[in-house]
Amino acid sequence: MSYCSTTAPGEVFAINFTWDILFHVGVSVNEEVFLRSWMFVLGCRGIASSLIGGGHSAVTAVNWSMAASALLQSSFFSLMHYYSPGASRVSQINLFVGGVAGTLNVILSGSIWLVIGWHFGWNIFMGHILGRSTSGIPMSCAVFDVIPKPGKSFERLHSGQFGPEQGVLAPLAYGIGVVLVV
Numbered sequence: 001m002s003y004c005s006t007t008a009p010g011e012v013f014a015i016n017f018t019w020d021i022l023f024h025v026g027v028s029v030n031e032e033v034f035l036r037s038w039m040f041v042l043g044c045r046g047i048a049s050s051l052i053g054g055g056h057s058a059v060t061a062v063n064w065s066m067a068a069s070a071l072l073q074s075s076f077f078s079l080m081h082y083y084s085p086g087a088s089r090v091s092q093i094n095l096f097v098g099g100v101a102g103t104l105n106v107i108l109s110g111s112i113w114l115v116i117g118w119h120f121g122w123n124i125f126m127g128h129i130l131g132r133s134t135s136g137i138p139m140s141c142a143v144f145d146v147i148p149k150p151g152k153s154f155e156r157l158h159s160g161q162f163g164p165e166q167g168v169l170a171p172l173a174y175g176i177g178v179v180l181v182v
Contacts, residue, residue: 005131006141016141020128028120031080035073036102037112043069066107074099084136086161094170095135101174108181118177126164133163 004013047065052058077099078092102115109115127134131142164170 002142002144004141004143007138008140011140013141017128017143020140021124024120024123024127027123028116031077032102032112032116032119035077035099036106036115039073039076040069040103040106043072070100070103070107074103077102081135081165084162086133086136086163086166088162088166090168091135091162091166094165094167094174097171098165098174101178104178105181108178114181122164122173130164133161135165136162 006013006016044062044065047068048058048061051061051064056064074096078095081087081095082092084091102118105115105118106112123134126132127137127139128141129143131139131144133139164173
């Protein structure tokens with residue numbers, strides 16, 4: 001196990017870590033505000049208005065529009081990562097499940113900030129605490145480099161080049177996050 005390591009020799013951990021934190025703040029805010037706020041809300045409004053116009057009750061329209069909008073924006077979230085290095089069918093499914101979990105957290109908490117923090121925390125913890133790539137993006141530094149790299153034991157649990165989102169434990173982590181919010 002190594003501590004405060006960088007991937008390129010001679011780089012300064014503190015500088016890399018600072019830039020990576022700023023990068024992940026930007027990614028988390030941009031993806032979550034776009035998908036789980038703007039896209040989700042507009043999807044709900046559009047789908048609900050078409051259902052109400054089609055003779056459905058307001059309650060039915062709202063419920064169906066929230067479910068349909070969650071599925072649509074979660075699909076888009078997954079497709080946004082389609083060309084990421086190491087992406088596979090499993091990573092696409094897991095990111096879809098993560099998108100649904102993120103949307104549920106927004107619905108249950110009534111706030112976009114929880115899911116922004118969750119996204120940021122996931123990327124920082126998996127990428128910089130445990131030293132894994134996130135969504136195919138290799139990290140420039142790690143506080144602790146404790147998980148075996150691809151090609152070693154237990155790779156199926158934490159995936160390969162794509163990162164933990166491709167591992168078999170990702171849906172469990174997403175589910176635990178939703179349960180904790182409930």
